[in-house]
Amino acid sequence: MFIHSPSYFAQSSTSIFSPAGTPSHWIFTLSMFVLSITGLIFLIVAGLLTYALIRYRHRNLLTYNEPTQIYGSNQIELAWTVIPALIVVMLFLTASRVILATQDAKKPTDAVDVVVVGHQFWWEYRYPKLGIVTANELHVPVSDPAHPTPTYLEMSSADLDHSFWVPRLAGKMDLIPNRVNTMWIDPEAPGLYLGQCAQYCGVQHAKMLLRVYADTPQEFAAWVAQQQKPAVEDPAVAEGRAVFLHNACVNCHTVTGTPANGRFGPDLTHLASRDTIASGAVENNPDNLKKWIDNPDTFKPGALMPPMHLNDHDLNAITAYLTTLH
Amino acid sequence: MADSVSGLSSVEAIDLTPVEKPRQLFLEVLYDWVTTVDHKKIGLMYIAYSLTFLVIGGIEAIVMRIQLAVPHNTFVSPEVFNRMFTLHGTTMVFFVGMPILFGFGNYLVPLMIGARDMAFPRLNAFSFWISAFGGFLLYYSFIGGSGLYGAGSAPDVGWFAYAPLTAKVFSPGHSTDYWTLSILLSGIGSIGTALNIVVTIICMRCPGMKLNRMPLLSWLYLVTGSMVFIAVSPLTAAQIMLMLDRYVGSHFFDTQAGGSAILWMHFFWIFGHPEVYILVLPAFAFANEIIPVFSRKAIFGYPAMVAASVGIGFISLSVWAHHMFAVGMGAGANVFFVFSTMIISVPTGIKIFNWLATIWGGKIRFASPMLFSVGFLFQFLIAGLTGIMLSVAPFDWQLTGSYFVVAHFHYVLVGAILFMIFAAFYYWYPKATGRMMSERLGKWHFWLMVIGFHMTFDFMHIPGLLGMPRRIYTYEPGRGWEIWNLIVSVGAVIQAIATLIFVYNLVHSYYKGEVAGNDPWDAWTLEWSTASPPPSYNFATTPIVHSRRPLWDIKHPEDPDWNYE
Numbered sequence: 001m002f003i004h005s006p007s008y009f010a011q012s013s014t015s016i017f018s019p020a021g022t023p024s025h026w027i028f029t030l031s032m033f034v035l036s037i038t039g040l041i042f043l044i045v046a047g048l049l050t051y052a053l054i055r056y057r058h059r060n061l062l063t064y065n066e067p068t069q070i071y072g073s074n075q076i077e078l079a080w081t082v083i084p085a086l087i088v089v090m091l092f093l094t095a096s097r098v099i100l101a102t103q104d105a106k107k108p109t110d111a112v113d114v115v116v117v118g119h120q121f122w123w124e125y126r127y128p129k130l131g132i133v134t135a136n137e138l139h140v141p142v143s144d145p146a147h148p149t150p151t152y153l154e155m156s157s158a159d160l161d162h163s164f165w166v167p168r169l170a171g172k173m174d175l176i177p178n179r180v181n182t183m184w185i186d187p188e189a190p191g192l193y194l195g196q197c198a199q200y201c202g203v204q205h206a207k208m209l210l211r212v213y214a215d216t217p218q219e220f221a222a223w224v225a226q227q228q229k230p231a232v233e234d235p236a237v238a239e240g241r242a243v244f245l246h247n248a249c250v251n252c253h254t255v256t257g258t259p260a261n262g263r264f265g266p267d268l269t270h271l272a273s274r275d276t277i278a279s280g281a282v283e284n285n286p287d288n289l290k291k292w293i294d295n296p297d298t299f300k301p302g303a304l305m306p307p308m309h310l311n312d313h314d315l316n317a318i319t320a321y322l323t324t325l326h
Numbered sequence: 327m328a329d330s331v332s333g334l335s336s337v338e339a340i341d342l343t344p345v346e347k348p349r350q351l352f353l354e355v356l357y358d359w360v361t362t363v364d365h366k367k368i369g370l371m372y373i374a375y376s377l378t379f380l381v382i383g384g385i386e387a388i389v390m391r392i393q394l395a396v397p398h399n400t401f402v403s404p405e406v407f408n409r410m411f412t413l414h415g416t417t418m419v420f421f422v423g424m425p426i427l428f429g430f431g432n433y434l435v436p437l438m439i440g441a442r443d444m445a446f447p448r449l450n451a452f453s454f455w456i457s458a459f460g461g462f463l464l465y466y467s468f469i470g471g472s473g474l475y476g477a478g479s480a481p482d483v484g485w486f487a488y489a490p491l492t493a494k495v496f497s498p499g500h501s502t503d504y505w506t507l508s509i510l511l512s513g514i515g516s517i518g519t520a521l522n523i524v525v526t527i528i529c530m531r532c533p534g535m536k537l538n539r540m541p542l543l544s545w546l547y548l549v550t551g552s553m554v555f556i557a558v559s560p561l562t563a564a565q566i567m568l569m570l571d572r573y574v575g576s577h578f579f580d581t582q583a584g585g586s587a588i589l590w591m592h593f594f595w596i597f598g599h600p601e602v603y604i605l606v607l608p609a610f611a612f613a614n615e616i617i618p619v620f621s622r623k624a625i626f627g628y629p630a631m632v633a634a635s636v637g638i639g640f641i642s643l644s645v646w647a648h649h650m651f652a653v654g655m656g657a658g659a660n661v662f663f664v665f666s667t668m669i670i671s672v673p674t675g676i677k678i679f680n681w682l683a684t685i686w687g688g689k690i691r692f693a694s695p696m697l698f699s700v701g702f703l704f705q706f707l708i709a710g711l712t713g714i715m716l717s718v719a720p721f722d723w724q725l726t727g728s729y730f731v732v733a734h735f736h737y738v739l740v741g742a743i744l745f746m747i748f749a750a751f752y753y754w755y756p757k758a759t760g761r762m763m764s765e766r767l768g769k770w771h772f773w774l775m776v777i778g779f780h781m782t783f784d785f786m787h788i789p790g791l792l793g794m795p796r797r798i799y800t801y802e803p804g805r806g807w808e809i810w811n812l813i814v815s816v817g818a819v820i821q822a823i824a825t826l827i828f829v830y831n832l833v834h835s836y837y838k839g840e841v842a843g844n845d846p847w848d849a850w851t852l853e854w855s856t857a858s859p860p861p862s863y864n865f866a867t868t869p870i871v872h873s874r875r876p877l878w879d880i881k882h883p884e885d886p887d888w889n890y891e
């Protein structure tokens with residue numbers, strides 16, 4: 001729907017080496033520092049080992065006379081205790097700085113607040129100040145260093161442990177029942193950032209994909225305005241709406257302005273504004289919608305939505321209705 | 327002269343003719359093994375039992391790797407995949423790692439300290455059988471879990487079985503009950519064995535073997551045994567609490583009723599982290615015996631090695647929450663656990679440097695035990711360095727729960743521990759069977775294993791860095807993960823082939839191997855002074871030792887080791 005929304009299959013990178021936000025930049029810099037130190041240690045120790053193994057190799061397994069015995073040396077052993085200890089202290093201090101900077105960062109006044117709730121196997125996003133509820137596709141504004149608008153995520157879980165991980169934006173943070181964790185992200189360039197649940201949460205842990213859309217301020221404002229509108233009441237799809245309201249759909253899903261106010265499944269009020277369904281499992285198009293409603297197991301065996309057993313006529317009507325929910 | 331002082335039989339006069347054994351009926355043999363309380367037989371049973379599980383756990387790994395070789399694969403269903411990694415992890419830790427190391431400990435500790443048996447032989451047999459029953463229960467879940475559903479009913483909660491996934495609501499049926507019971511029983515067995523090993527080392531040493539003269543292997547088993555108490559007890563407590571949650575309706579971990587998921591994590595990792603050291607310290611123990619003998623040098627810095635081992639034992643008990651950097655502990659707690667985790671690399675580093683110094687200036691013989699030890703040295707070095715990366719909490723926020731972590735811990739579990747277990751097999755097989763293992767097959771095993779290992783686990787770091795989480799049964803194409811996963815899967819198959827060669831070598835050499843004699847490697851510790859295989863009473867006369875290398879003293883009366891203590 002949005003100009004920069006690539007089609008579902010145009011995947012972008014999830015490499016931790018292409019950071020696109022402040023926390024991930026910090027982590028990237030720290031990682032490079034750690035990598036170079038450990039790399040150097042590896043080269044030195046592995047080099048010495050290789051040298052010794054070649055230099056002191058003895059081909060004949062049977063004949064040898066015993067080499068000179070050395071039982072130890074206090075100076076040398078002291079050296080290889082103290083030097084590593086100093087390296088550890090240095091690493092510890094740099095790591096601590098990044099921990100404190102990330103976890104104790106001050107929240108700017110222009111921050112966007114989002115409540116994230118993890119579900120088996122989808123994501124719920126609520127914007128309490130903006131009055132928006134959506135699912136699976138998170139929209140946040142791009143953050144400009146001159147005028148930072150980071151997004152603060154207040155995270156919890158409705159069922160099991162999950163973990164929010166979009167490698168280009170930040171490290172992961174777990175979502176745990178009965179507990180609220182926070183993290184913040186501030187994408188520096190517009191675009192789609194992918195990730196996925198990183199804490200095993202049952203059968204379909206693998207298909208609990210994350211999609212974060214970083215919008216320019218204008219796009220974000222437009223998206224907010226759109227999401228705040230009531231659901232479309234298109235008379236052309238009244239039949240589909242009736243099918244929806246007379247089936248078990250309403251027990252689990254919400255469409256604002258209708259009696260459907262279930263919260264077990266994703267909010268469908270603006271379903272058609274999303275690129276994917278089932279937490280990124282497949283592209284959002286009428287064909288996939290139909291298959292999904294008929295039997296969610298075709299895409300996501302083990303997903304908690306039951307097959308709806310509708311006849312073809314009803315299935316078409318309900319799909320037509322859902323595609324109008326912009 | 328040294329001979330009469332030490333009470334050891336002469337090493338030169340080795341009789342190489344194999345002893346004719348009277349033929350026994352199969353049932354007699356079986357009865358003999360089942361009722362034995364001899365530490366050597368129990369040790370061998372532990373080893374045979376864990377080798378069986380190694381093959382089973384390996385098959386599970388191969389199933390996972392076939393499934394992940396290409397994206398969107400449908401080789402197994404998500405349910406089966408989840409059961410495979412749960413069983414693989416549980417099996418490898420509880421029914422391969424622990425018992426195989428207890429097996430070697432059982433076999434070697436009394437021999438190396440000049441004792442005739444373990445302190446409590448009957449407790450020893452009990453511990454073995456109860457652990458074995460635990461392993462049996464885990465696999466019985468296939469048929470007992472929720473009816474006869476085959477692979478459909480084994481546990482699927484992961485080897486760390488995080489709450490609340492194990493609660494009745496999320497895990498109905500009995501598969502999780504089998505998992506809990508199986509861990510509980512094997513835990514009881516481990517605690518029994520640990521007690522036995524600790525008491526044996528403290529009370530049963532032969533005359534002259536002061537604590538500072540014990541072989542380093544005994545020192546490391548002393549530390550390991552003590553850690554098993556401290557670490558396995560909370561695990562056992564946690565399993566009981568989980569059973570209460572599931573059967574009686576208590577709410578320790580039941581988050582739907584206000585229980586705590588984090589509480590389980592703490593309990594689990596207070597066990598789980600030391601567990602890594604419980605597994606790796608015996609691997610160090612083997613390295614400490616093998617590297618010196620094949621370099622023809624005494625171990626460099628014996629006191630420092632002891633101090634480092636004890637230090638690792640203590641520090642490892644205070645680092646568990648580095649598995650929880652991403653659960654939202656405050657910055658203060660994170661900083662503390664970063665420090666305790668990193669500082670453990672100092673004693674670990676001391677060990678690596680001391681091994682290096684032992685090799686330095688030696689005469690290195692690359693027989694199979696040494697080859698695997700050399701593999702161990704390099705691979706453990708890498709494991710340690712990726713461990714330092716993971717201890718940097720912000721880096722860990724990216725890497726935990728990803729394939730990078732899977733690569734890291736397999737460097738420890740396979741690259742270090744399994745490689746040293748193989749080394750130990752080649753080294754002590756002649757003692758236990760009286761025959762050498764084939765060197766030619768040993769070399770094939772080693773090189774295939776090294777190639778397979780590095781193809782699998784080097785390249786597994788990369789998808790982790792590219793954002794691939796662990797425990798996913800399939801993945802989307804297009805993020806650069808495909809090629810690495812394919813290489814990794816091929817590597818796993820090569821490792822499986824290597825392992826089969828090893829198993830073949832074990833069986834083949836038992837019948838066809840060269841006769842070994844008492845002391846084929848020209849070694850220095852007491853086990854090599856008795857016959858191969860040792861008689862049931864181990865030593866005809868109680869040995870008396872005067873230094874850390876009693877057999878060296880006999881072979882080199884002109885320059886005995888006690889001069890250097």
Ligand code: HEM
Nearest residue numbers: 387390411415418423484485486732739796797798818821
């Ligand atoms: C050829 C050798 C092996 C291969 C190819 C292999 C492969 C794997 C794979 C693919 C996973 C699942 C990763 C995930 O999705 O989380 C795994 C997990 C694991 N492996 Fe291995 N493995 C091997 C040997 C071992 C050995 C020897 C041990 C221990 C002694 C071991 C211990 C574990 C543990 C503890 C887990 C975690 C299970 C869990 O996530 O609950 N593995 N391994």
Ligand SMILES: [Cu+2]
Nearest residue numbers: 162197201208
């Ligand atoms: Cu999840």
